[in-house]
Amino acid sequence: MTLLEVNDLTVEFYTEDGVVRAVDGLSYEIERGEKFGVVGESGAGKSVTALSLMRLIESPGRIVKGEIRFDGTDILELSESEVRDIRGNRIAMIFQDAQTALNPVYTVGEQIAEAMRHHLGYDDEEARTRAIELLDQVGIPEAELRYSDYPHEFSGGMQQRAVIAIALACDPDLLIADEPTTALDVTIEAKILKQIEALAEEFDTAIQLITHDLGVVAELCDRVMVMYAGQPVEKASVEQLFYDPKHPYTVGLMSSIPRIGDRRERLQTIPGTMPDLVEVPTGCSFHPRCPYAEEACRQTEPQLVDPDTGDVATDAAAERAAACLEYTGELTGGLDYEVTVEGDEQLPIGDEADD
Ligand SMILES: Nc1ncnc2c1ncn2[C@@H]1O[C@H](COP(=O)(O)OP(=O)(O)O)[C@@H](O)[C@H]1O
Numbered sequence: 001m002t003l004l005e006v007n008d009l010t011v012e013f014y015t016e017d018g019v020v021r022a023v024d025g026l027s028y029e030i031e032r033g034e035k036f037g038v039v040g041e042s043g044a045g046k047s048v049t050a051l052s053l054m055r056l057i058e059s060p061g062r063i064v065k066g067e068i069r070f071d072g073t074d075i076l077e078l079s080e081s082e083v084r085d086i087r088g089n090r091i092a093m094i095f096q097d098a099q100t101a102l103n104p105v106y107t108v109g110e111q112i113a114e115a116m117r118h119h120l121g122y123d124d125e126e127a128r129t130r131a132i133e134l135l136d137q138v139g140i141p142e143a144e145l146r147y148s149d150y151p152h153e154f155s156g157g158m159q160q161r162a163v164i165a166i167a168l169a170c171d172p173d174l175l176i177a178d179e180p181t182t183a184l185d186v187t188i189e190a191k192i193l194k195q196i197e198a199l200a201e202e203f204d205t206a207i208q209l210i211t212h213d214l215g216v217v218a219e220l221c222d223r224v225m226v227m228y229a230g231q232p233v234e235k236a237s238v239e240q241l242f243y244d245p246k247h248p249y250t251v252g253l254m255s256s257i258p259r260i261g262d263r264r265e266r267l268q269t270i271p272g273t274m275p276d277l278v279e280v281p282t283g284c285s286f287h288p289r290c291p292y293a294e295e296a297c298r299q300t301e302p303q304l305v306d307p308d309t310g311d312v313a314t315d316a317a318a319e320r321a322a323a324c325l326e327y328t329g330e331l332t333g334g335l336d337y338e339v340t341v342e343g344d345e346q347l348p349i350g351d352e353a354d355d
């Protein structure tokens, strides 16, 4: 059953330089319990999309168009107090920076327990017992002892685990994780992703995982949406994305997947940078960076289409789609990239590393 349906979401920021359309006509849906990845370089509009779901876009930004149906109700139509009931309760969010999410003056355990008392109506004893269980489940050793630690007594990896425990404490239907492991060491990252996955499966929580890193998507997600300059450029299952990518931008991202150990010195394989969103290029916004761009790409804005049939696939339910003129027969030279997927090049998963 569909848990989240986003239709034509459009978000603008009104800046001194002009109107920035940070999210431009975005549609997608997430099923109950599904793990959905949103991937793209910095500035693609991933975080703005996430904040929109929680209705946390603030001035100078505004959601100018669209629908966000969560379990059948359009979040954009709710009153502020109704949104507050959903936020943190049915939709939880974790960010890159664990430190700012934790309150330094309360113990970690107390913060998890408080979330459960507040959202689930647990009494003190129940909340404490369950909080210790959760700390244990996210991989904090000696959870009962660590319950009384303050956030600064935790390492960065443990802090992020605690944040995950708080987010999952109220058994949300949807967990939005915005670059949750970007600040962490690559080996801790793999473990934490595994734990998020295990917990989400246990609680049947759907995940919207936001990342600039396709390696992270490969690790955790069922389906993926690739974003570029505020727009979706490809939608696919993880298998399709890795074995049969359809958009040149996806292919470019793929060649920059980090290999074990060399993450810090990864090559920038897509030349150029994301365009300034005040002045998005004409036609396909990726054309200035695309090795296959032709005149048509400067003129015509490609729509999301089913790459096999060329049929329009802009609706939220479309599972396979790419926005490239290749698939509407408007590209003469074609796309002649080759995809080689080698085994065992994903992030290391296992018990060889710890905090
Ligand atoms: N508070 C803001 N004021 C002005 N522009 C913003 C603001 N927040 C985001 N934007 C614009 O939206 C674009 C997308 O931002 P964001 O969603 O944070 O990207 P990312 O994909 O890296 O998460 C940014 O490049 C910027 O142009």
Ligand SMILES: [Mg+2]
Pocket (backbone or CB within 6 Å): 046, 047, 048, 178
């Ligand atoms: Mg972001």
